[in-house]
Amino acid sequence: MSLKQYYDKRNFEKTPEPKGELQPVSNNQRFVIQRHAASRLHYDLRLEINGTLKSWAIPKGPSMNPTDKRLAVRTEDHPLEYLTFHGTIPKGNYGAGHMIIWDTGTFKVDTKETDKELSEQLEIGNIKLNFYGSKIRGRFALVRTTSKNDTEQWLLLKKKDEYAITTFYDAETLVPISTTRKKKVATQLKPGSLIQPMLASSTKDIFNDPNYIFELKWDGYRVIAHITNGKVLLQSRNGINYNTKFSKLHDELATIEHDVILDGEVVLVDSNGVSQFGELQNYPDS
Incomplete structure (x- = not known):
């Protein structure tokens, strides 16, 4: 549990990102999904666990269709202040590009699947969650598919429930065209x-x-x-x-x-x- 990697990659005199600091462990279980138009467009999922935001980069964005298996690459922990961050990271900085909040809300452990604490689930690489957002809702799983290292690969999986869909899902269709995409x-x-x-x-x-x-x-x-x-x-x-x-x-x-x-x-x-x-x-x- 550390923000060292986050600090090492940033010059806070040149980026508007929050410096933040390690927070005491609380019962809050908030999440944010940010659309990050960096050198490669992707979506960042961040979960509040043990005083920081555990983070994953999802190249294709999340899906509400259980047949989709979304690659999620583990990245450095972020400070809790990142829950509300949006704006443009200037060129020349790590992660340069425009970022918006695509979805935000709270989450809970999916007790139908496990009785393990979040920290234990994170350690073993198998996290069972219920999301309560405006776009992402219901039961999900985050599963690590590689050994623990600096570039861990995980899968974000939607479970079959009352919120699941059976048709094609593209997170980009839920992005406001007027503010984030060129008119087509x-x-x-x-x-x-x-x-x-x-x-x-x-x-x-x-x-x-x-x-x-x-x-x-x-x-x-x-x-x-x-x-x-x-x-x-x-x-x-x-x-x-x-x-x-x-x-x-x-x-x-x-x-x-x-x-x-x-x-x-x-x-x-x-x-x-x-x-x-x-x-x-x-x-x-x-």
């Missing part, structure tokens, strides 16, 4: 692939213009419906399959005769037309 010429959408829908953004000023039409902010589930040859796939914007949860909607959409991709919000309203998100979360049991 529009391409043909493929039903079943992950699609990044337009999202509302907050502003400090009230916007009111007679040339614009406004609609209510519905409190529900954002759902993308893929309809192809009479078959329907309901997905969240992160790729979670909602066919079972919203089975009635699935069956109604199956009557559409042409192929189409629909972007919408599934809401449950009361007699006054007010959305009831709490009841929708328990649907169809409520």
Whole structure:
């Protein structure tokens, strides 16, 4: 448990990265996944364990599809202050390039798989986790595939659970184009692939213009419906399959005769037309 490698690789007078320091062990179990456009684009997974962030570089990014086996190369420990770091590391510095926070949240040991403490799991090279993020959720495993050394290779594996998807998954489709990628010429959408829908953004000023039409902010589930040859796939914007949860909607959409991709919000309203998100979360049991 040391930040020596982290310090040795950086000149903090030339990089905006936090210097940080070793923190006391706590019960916090936070994680961050950062998209790092360095010399080679990759994603950095960092887990809070024993006062530092244990880190892995994932070339293809994480996946919510259990059939994907993502290479994860162990890197140096980072300080906890890195949980919120984003920005540009200037050219000439280690890891030069632009970094954004792709996902963040908390994690717990997957007690269905193991009763070992995190430090012990890390030592033996077999970590079982439950992630609670906005993009990465559910059960995962991190498994070391090489001997312990300076360039340990691991695999990040998604387990089959209610959050797993069965379609193609690419973390890049969930990156905001406006801030991190160059705009591309529009391409043909493929039903079943992950699609990044337009999202509302907050502003400090009230916007009111007679040339614009406004609609209510519905409190529900954002759902993308893929309809192809009479078959329907309901997905969240992160790729979670909602066919079972919203089975009635699935069956109604199956009557559409042409192929189409629909972007919408599934809401449950009361007699006054007010959305009831709490009841929708328990649907169809409520």
